[in-house]
Amino acid sequence: MALTWDIVTVESNIETGVCTDLHWTAIDFVTVEGVTKVGRMYGCETVTSDPSAEGFIAFADVTKENCIAWVKAALGSEAVSGIETEIANQLSEFTNPTLNTTNPWDSGEE
Numbered sequence: 001m002a003l004t005w006d007i008v009t010v011e012s013n014i015e016t017g018v019c020t021d022l023h024w025t026a027i028d029f030v031t032v033e034g035v036t037k038v039g040r041m042y043g044c045e046t047v048t049s050d051p052s053a054e055g056f057i058a059f060a061d062v063t064k065e066n067c068i069a070w071v072k073a074a075l076g077s078e079a080v081s082g083i084e085t086e087i088a089n090q091l092s093e094f095t096n097p098t099l100n101t102t103n104p105w106d107s108g109e110e
Contacts, residue, residue: 003028003084007067008042010059017058018049024071030091039090041083045074047097 004027012023045076047070049056057066072080093099 003087005068005071007064007071010067013080014061016051017060018051018064019059019067019070021046022067022071022074024068026087028029028087030094032094033046037091037094039087039094041087043075045071047071047074 006025006027007022008025009021009023010019011023012019021044023042023044025040025042027038030037030039051058075083
């Protein structure tokens with residue numbers, strides 16, 4: 001599967017319809033020996049918007065695509081790239097492990 005950005009929650013000011021905080025997730029999957037493993041990152045970005053500005057989009061008209069674009073703009077291209085690289089690294093660790101995550105005494109050998 002390809003990496004997907006999604007919006008979990010949009011916080012907004014009820015009176016003004018201004019979106020204030022966007023909770024996001026970036027996620028990708030890989031199947032290893034029949035088991036689906038998940039690479040994921042989550043965050044929250046604060047966005048600012050002026051209701052009197054040209055192009056303002058009120059809460060009722062905001063789309064998921066608008067929010068994803070706002071999150072990526074708030075993060076900046078370098079951070080977006082870093083997040084996507086980290087998720088790819090997580091998936092790589094599932095398919096080509098470099099870390100042992102067991103205890104020596106749990107190896108099953110007696």
